[in-house]
Amino acid sequence: MIRSVKHALSSEQGHGQPLLGIVIGAAGAIILAIGAANDTGALAITGGIVLAVGLLATLLIQHMSVEWDIYRRLEELEKK
Secondary structure, three states: OHHHHHHHHHOOOOOOOOHHHHHHHHHHHHHHHHHHHOOOHHHHHHHHHHHHHHHHHHHHHHHHHHHHHHHHHHHHHHHO
16 A cells, blocks of 8 residues: 555656645645634634645645646657
8 A cells, every 4th residue: 555655646647746735725624614613713714724725735736746747848849
């Protein structure tokens, strides 16, 4: 199982790298839901901020790990 997780994180498909941002966003969504259900404003605001950070981190990680490599390969092909 550990080998398959390592393979997913390092494979070229790009599905494993954004996992960290997704986990952060999911934790933020859970905190937001708990804060909203308990009518705790500070907890809901914190959950919303963590959710937003997780979503932005997912987009950034995906762009850096997947799209940059694709653009680099396209540039190399266009030079040939």
